[in-house]
Amino acid sequence: MIPRRQLARTFRAPWLIGRARLAVAALALVVACRGQEGTGASTTITVIDSAFAPSWDATEDSGLVYTVELASPLGADTIRDVIAPFPIVVGDTLVVGLIQASEDSSAPHRKIFRLRRGQQALETQPVPHDVWAFFQDFVFSPDGRYAAYVAEDPLPGDLGTFAVVRDLLSGEVVARGPSGGGCDCDIDSNYARWIAPDSFEIVVSHAATGAGWQRVSGRSSARRVHVDTLTREPEWE
Numbered sequence: 479m480i481p482r483r484q485l486a487r488t489f490r491a492p493w494l495i496g497r498a499r500l501a502v503a504a505l506a507l508v509v510a511c512r513g514q515e516g517t518g519a520s521t522t523i524t525v526i527d528s529a530f531a532p533s534w535d536a537t538e539d540s541g542l543v544y545t546v547e548l549a550s551p552l553g554a555d556t557i558r559d560v561i562a563p564f565p566i567v568v569g570d571t572l573v574v575g576l577i578q579a580s581e582d583s584s585a586p587h588r589k590i591f592r593l594r595r596g597q598q599a600l601e602t603q604p605v606p607h608d609v610w611a612f613f614q615d616f617v618f619s620p621d622g623r624y625a626a627y628v629a630e631d632p633l634p635g636d637l638g639t640f641a642v643v644r645d646l647l648s649g650e651v652v653a654r655g656p657s658g659g660g661c662d663c664d665i666d667s668n669y670a671r672w673i674a675p676d677s678f679e680i681v682v683s684h685a686a687t688g689a690g691w692q693r694v695s696g697r698s699s700a701r702r703v704h705v706d707t708l709t710r711e712p713e714w715e
Contacts, residue, residue, distance in 0.1 A: 631657055
C-alpha cells in the first residue's frame with residue numbers, strides 16, 4: 479500500500495486539468511526562444527498536437543503528452559510524447575526537455591531528452607533515480623546542465639522528501655536540503671524554479687509534521703544552500 483503522503487499526485491483537481499489546457503493553448507501560439515546574442519539564430523517551439531496517453535505516473539489512468547515542432551534556420555524537427563515542464567532552448571542549437579518513454583512493454587516513465595539542432599539522433603537518459611514519483615516540477619537550469627526537483631530517499635526508514643539539485647552531466651548532487659518532508663494531501667504542494675541562470679528555489683511541504691514549507695535556495699555553482707521555513711504556501715508555480 480502506498481502511504482498517503484506519497485499520493486500527492488494520485489488525484490487531480492478539475493482546475494489542474496483546466497490549467498493544462500490553458501498551457502496547451504498558450505504554447506500553440508508559438509513559444510519563441512532566442513539563441514545567444516549576436517549569433518542571429520533562433521529556435522521556435524510550437525505545440526502541434528496533444529493527446530491523453532497512459533501516464534508515466536502508475537497511480538494515474540492517463541496524462542497529457544504533446545507533439546512539438548522545433549524550427550530554426552537549421553531546419554525543423556518533431557518530437558513526440560513530450561511532457562511538462564516544456565522544453566528549454568540552450569544557446570543556439572540545444573533543446574532539453576522531458577518525454578514519456580516506454581521500453582519492452584514496460585510501464586511508461588519519464589526520460590530527459592537532448593536534441594542538438596542539425597543532428598538526427600535524439601539523446602535520452604533516465605531521470606535521476608531519486609526523483610519523487612509524484613512530483614512533476616522537474617525543472618532544468620537555463621543552461622540545461624542542472625535539474626532542481628523534490629526527491630525521496632530510496633533507503634529503508636522513510637526519511638521523507640527533500641530538495642535536490644543535480645548535475646545532469648556528471649550525476650553529482652550539488653545541493654541538497656534536509657530530509658523529512660511530506661504531506662497528507664491529494665495534490666502536490668511542492669515547488670521548484672530557477673530564478674536566475676545559477677539560482678534556484680525549491681519548496682518542500684512539511685505539512686505531515688505541521689512544519690509548513692521548507693524553502694531551500696542557493697546557487698548551483700556555490701554548492702551550498704540556505705534553508706528557511708514558510709508558514710504559507712508559495713504563490714508561484
